[in-house]
Amino acid sequence: MARRRSVRNPALIARATAVALAVTVSAVACDGGTDRNANGDSANELFFQPAADAGPDPFTDSTVSRPPAQPSPPPATSPPPTTPPPTELATYRSMAGSTAGLYGGSRDTASCDVEKQIRLLTQQQDKRRAFAGALGISESGLPPYLRGLTSVVLRADTRVTNHGFVNDRASEFQSVLQTGTAVLLDDKGLPRVRCASGSPLASPAPLEGDASYTGPAWDGYHPAQTVVVTPAPQPLTDIVIVDTPxxxxxxxxxxxGKNGENGENGKNGKDRVLRKPPGPDPHISPTTPSPDQKKPSSDTEPPSAPANLRGKATGPATAHLTWDEATDDVGVTGYQVIQQGTATPIHELGQNAREADVSSLEVGISYTFTVKAIDEAGNVSEASNEVEIIPKTSPRPSPSPPTIVPPPVVTSPTPLPDDLRQPRHGEPGHG
Known part of the structure; x- marks a missing residue:
């Protein structure tokens, strides 16, 4: 029988800000570099944050090195929507951090000044300690960590857990970052720093049933077009973005990539122009078109469901899945691997994918997987057949029986021929 786990430990911290924002703060301790909100903590307000606005209780002055290299985002002057925000993360559009075109920027120009961020945090020990704690890293490890991040701008409104600096602590609140916001990404493509406020970011948490919006919204905001970024399946060495200018x-x-006035940011890498990205154009937003993006498609027919999904455990924590090709009247552009009980796909793969490896499983727990196909217009197929996998411990090999070595056979020496044998004492010839 499958075992299910649920972790919920929210703690409410009330605070006053210029916009009278009351936020729910999770009191779950950091565990290494993992997200504190990934497994169940919830809040009851969603705070709108325009691209250039510092927002409530910023950690530092802005470290945006130049205006975002995006079309100017709509101004945030509208009142919050009257319809409550979706409470489940699955309601928002999910995209892996490795998705080509999810982020933008300017070629060989960073949108955030990392060295300025490091200087500002170095000058204020209390903020440095809170910032590092929110990201789950040590204070001494903060400079190399920040230098290892990648500067980009968002090409879609994005849900995150943001942090303000309140009473010498990092105070969590759920927010939507506007398209055009300058951020720093980790090697899984996840936003980790919002540069306009110098604040650490984490993955978003679910909202409670009576959740509400706070702060001025911007024209064009819609929950269905808001993105929740999921970790890339593997650590990234490069990320494909759009040079918007x-x-x-x-x-x-x-x-x-270059880091404003401070030269190279971390590695001595240069942006490289591509003719075509590796994977489908995600069509993030009609206000931020991708290169060679086509006009909105009239294709409304989804692909066929991938057939003959098969899977098996390949170890106590891993599994391997395979499936047959899906078909579409225009063309399949990718596949999503879905694990039952998760809000977002655990893998988003290209059009030629026919297999996937799954890791971080637990022995004795039942996992159910399906696969869906996607076409160029963004139509998603029905799910494939389900496959259930229960990882098991590898059986120990049976001990080999002991090797019995027979005792040596003792034989009498073979007597020499008479003509070679030495005469003994008293025999003729002796002496």
Whole structure:
């Protein structure tokens, strides 16, 4: 029988800000570099944050090195929507951090000044300690960590857990970052720093049933177009983004690229122009078109469901899945691997994918997987057949029986021929 786990430990901290924002703060301790809100803590307000606005209780002055290289985001002057925000993360659009075109920027130009961020935090020990704690890293490890992040701008409104600095602590609140916001990404493509406020970021948490919006919204905001970024399946060495001033694809080294007035940011990498990205254009938003993006498609027919999904455990924590190709009247552009009980796909793969490896499983727990196909217009197929996998411990090999070595056979020496034998004492010839 499958075992299910649920972790919920929210603690409410009330605070006053210029916009009278009351936020729910999770009191779950950091565990290494993992997100505190990934497994169940919830809040009851969603705070709108325009691209250039410092927001409530910023950690530092802005470290945006230049205006975002995006079309100017709509001004945030509208009142919050009257319809409550969706409470479940699955309601928002999920995209892996490795998705080509999810982020933008300017070629060989960083949107955030990392060295300025490091200087500002170095000058204020209490903020440095709170900032490092929110990201789950040591204070001494903060400078190299920040230098290893990648500077980009968002190409879609994005849900995150943000932090303000309140009473010498990092105070969590759920927010939507506006398209055009300058952020720093980790090697899984996840936003980790919001540069306009110098604040650490984490993955978003679910909202409670009576959740509400706070702060002025911007024209064009819609929950269905808001993105929740999921970790890339593997650590990234490069990320494909859109050079928005020139409307071309570029490949940016993770942790590389120029960093404003301070020269190279981390690695000595340069952005590389690409003719075509590796994977489908995600069509993030009609206000931020991708290079060679086509007009909205009239294709409304989804692909066929991937057939013959098969899977098996390959170890106590891993499994391997395979499936048959899906078909579409225009063309399949990718596949999603879905694990039952998770809000977002655990893998988003290209059009030629027919297999996937799954890790971080637990022995004795039942996992159910399906696969869906996606076409160029963004239509998603029905799920494939389900596959249930229960990882088991590897059986120990049976001990080999002991090797019995027979005792040596003792034989009498073979007597020499008479003509070679030495005469004994008293025999003729002796002496």
């Amino acid at each position: 020139n409307n071309i694809w570029i490949e940016r080294p993770v942790g590389g």
